[in-house]
Amino acid sequence: MTHTTAHPPAHAQRQSFLRKHVFSVDHKVIGRQYLDLALVAVVTGMVLSWLMRFHLGWPDTPVPLLGKLAPTGAAGGVMTPEYYLELMTMHGTIMVFFVLTTAPFAGFGNYFLPIHVGAEDMAFPRINMMSFWVTLLAFLVLVAAFFVGDGPPLSGWTAYAPLSAVGKDAGPGQGSGQTLWAISIGIFCIAQLLGSLNFIATTLDLRTKGMSLARLPYATWAWFVTAVIALVAFAVLLPACILLILDRVAGTSFFIPGGLVISDRLQPHMGGSPLLWQHLFWFFGHPEVYVAILPGFGIISQILPVFARKPLLGPRVFIACLVAIAFLSYTVWGHHMFLSGMNPFSATLFSVPTLVITIPAAIITLLWIGTVYGARLRLTSASLFALGFVSVFVSGGISGFFLAQPSTDIYLHGTYFVVAHFHFVMGVAAMFGIFAGTYFWFPKMFGRMMSETLGKWHFWLTFIGVYCIFMPMHYLGLAGNVRRYSAFTDDYLQPLIPLHRFITIAALFTGAVQLIFLFNLIRSRLRGPKAADNPWEATTLEWSTSSPPPHDNFGGRRPTVAYGPNEYGVAGPAGRDYVMQAAAQ
Amino acid sequence: MIARFSALVALVALASGTTPREPHRPAGGTISGKVTFTGTPPKAKPIDMSKEPNCVTQHPTPVTTEDAVTGPGNSVRYVVVYIAAGDQGAAPATDTVRYDQKGCQYIPHVAAMQVHQPLTIYNDDPHSHNIHPLARVNAEWNKSQPKGAPPIRTAWDEPEFIALKCNVHPWMHGYFAVLSTPHFAVTDSSGAFSLSGLPPGKYTVTAWHERFGTQSLEVTIAGSETKPANFVLTARPY
Amino acid sequence: MGRLFAVVVTVIALVSAAIFALHVWWLPPDISAHGSRIDRQLNETMVTAGILFVAAQLALGLFVWRFDVRDGMPPRAVKTFPGGVTPLVVLAILFVGIEILVLTFVGSKVWASVYQTPAPAEALQIEVEAEQFAFYFRYAGPDGKFGTMHPDLMNDATQNFFGLDPANDTTARDDIVVGTLVIPVNQPIDLRLHAKDVNHSFYVPELRIQQDFVPGMVIPLHFTATQTGKYELVCTQLCGLGHYNMRAYIEVKTPADFAQWLKAQAATS
């Protein structure tokens, strides 16, 4: 690819090291910073999940060294029940907020959305920089909860009040750690609001000549729709967090009713509503799971055609479905609350849009499968993860049918069936989206290729591994195995312990496999073979510029767009089977 | 096994109303007596431990609540009797007070100790307990002690009667009586107590019971004599 | 590589589905009057969802097998999906749409029968108090009246789990408070759920029933057990360190045994 990339000498202005690499306003640096943060977060979250899984398999066995690291939480290396719940809360919070919101949306989005639309940067570069640093601050505040005297929070990533609101009487994990949690999430909301505004403004205002909305690449469509969802969702979570903080530190009673007796002490609160927190949280929480997964939809829809060498089936249908999901995502939050004590009639009302949302989701899945039909499929690490995404998304989506119906949710709510469901859709599928994106865009971002051999090993072992971890959790749920239990002491759970041990072994194995990915990342960044400008023969604008792109993305000449992103399997110029979006110059 | 045995020793010693270190004290005066009640005490209620089958099997006859244990002659058990005033002070005790969780009960129900005296809490059950001293003057804490976890070693900084509970087993309830004086005793099943090794002087002796309240008497010790002090607390049925 | 993918996906799909279909791990037998309808709903969902699951995975595997470009293959043109996107969309809307309609119509009836209908008049009333980390149950006693609950009198140390005031409230004196839920078989049970401190949940897998306790709310829940025996009631709403250990046993007795038990309790309280 030489026709568009006669890049001028390194972008004119000289900048200090700090300005260039740390406090940079360049969306590419910021995107990489988000990805680096997500990498730190995902490693943390994964190590926590190992400890949790080990404890669930062998609750009485001391973990070497853990006694030293956590003298209170795990004296002698044996985890206390509260420590398990603290790790679980931190795991869930870190994964949802600092991995799944940060990497596929803020990370890849920041890096590629401006390039995709042919802009030199985001609409508001300074706000963009600020949103990263605010996100980092939120992360540090959350991690600080590990080090405070009364321990990290333990009320789960959902932080249900009044447990999360009443303070220390309710037991360990309800001290300053829980307050830090609420502050951290509040800060995170601010960062996401800033980031989303930027995404929306950039998509709407900074498109280059010829880049109509219909020609936007699919990942960018997804980031745009995600930003709209995030804007409304985080705008609700922020005040909810503020109210929670007030309940905790200022003695208000937004979420705490009167007459509570906790540890034999009558609480000095009255008039609040625990259900209010649940409504606010899930009004955010359900859209949030789409914030986690929709960028994956976009990434997969962009990657599959590249490696199938044919256009995405039904691009307009795809976008219509994205938009439909975005709208519906605001109408379904009550499906987390069927058994919460809200009016049971509303359960039926909430279940209808929940079931309806499976239609666009099913259509999108069919589009992907239909895209593979008749393809000239090139199986690379990126496309394997994209295909794996389709498989795990189907697996996770199917279990949604059970949880969307109040009548079957009566039995399955609060069990490992739910854990299986959300790990498949939100955890594994979103992670596969991140992996696919990484293998796909790494050459562009760092100018070097990743090792395909390692990438494929990583795929196969991970793919089999995640099924071994999460598929059996459905069986646990069917047997009535409650989630958020630090040990299984109930009589009826005893027969399930061997299955838990199997899951633990699979989790430790799959976790270890991720070292292949880490190694591949680091080695390829240092000495991977040099990448061409368009190694995958893709059409979108990032592939018309150099690898990595220059400071202003296009070397001083903003491209003019003449085609949509979907021109694969066509008779292109110079005998190629694709046409790039940028018109030849 | 050794731990069991020493637990037993500690238990017998505490139940008999004297702390184990009493014999080592220099000779002096002794105050001894009995605590009784007037009125109607609450009925001891049987404890339903059915949620923890381990503990149910440990008690062939069901245990009852210990917040008001009375005996023949209207005697009251688990009353803390201590020198509230007149004490000349003594070096803080260094021997360890042992506290056990066994069969989903606190043993003993009331443990008296001096400020800064080492306290070690054991879980002798094959499952987890959480120990939640509801301290108000001292720092409150709440911590689980799973099976296999080491004993919890701690001490209290300020005098206080600290109610103790296990949230996992809400019926588990006990007291730490943390006192600044080295002269204290917990009444035995006959309501008797004895405070020994008292140098000559004028003392205020106080009896404290978790439900029947407190009562004080003035006692003067002249030499190595034994002075009586009997308390009559008022009991209410509810 | 495409063949490998197809084989792996197929094996995963079939093995996973087989474990479901063979009920290797499954729900415990139902012992409630309403449960069979929930089970039927679950089974119907399982069959349709299972078909969708296997079909989607197999189609994906098949296409990857078939359309993967292997070394040395002659170049060939790409093909679009037969009929394009329209049949897929119509298929999805029709198939999933009908599925949704059916599930909603049948399912909401099941739901309504449990949660939107009041308990029958002859139901036995029992109060349930959930606290960190145990359940306590209260029967009205011989006078048939429940004493009033006073939060300020609640005290675990004196076993006053319900905050009763027997000194002043005569209806409270004979209330029976126990840690095991004992109920007669085949008689509707009408529970009132109270939470003393934080959220908890009432879950008995065999009874196919689950409902949160919410502080500040009194939530009714009714069911009928159809088989005698001993079962476990567990908490499914994260409530603190002892959440995993928050449980109580349920004993379903014959009416005669139940009456006898109740009498014995009344005698001791």
Ligand code: HEM
């Ligand atoms: C190595 C892979 C992973 C393993 C082995 C793992 C394992 C676990 C376990 C054991 C729990 C606790 C379940 C319970 O006690 O109820 C849990 C909870 C959770 N996990 Fe993961 N997890 C993994 C990856 C992820 C990812 C990628 C996400 C991103 C969404 C995620 C999100 C969550 C959330 C949100 C919770 C719920 C926390 C809560 O209940 O508050 N996990 N995970």
Ligand SMILES: [Cu+2]
């Ligand atoms: Cu306990």
Ligand SMILES: [Cu+2]
């Ligand atoms: Cu609970």
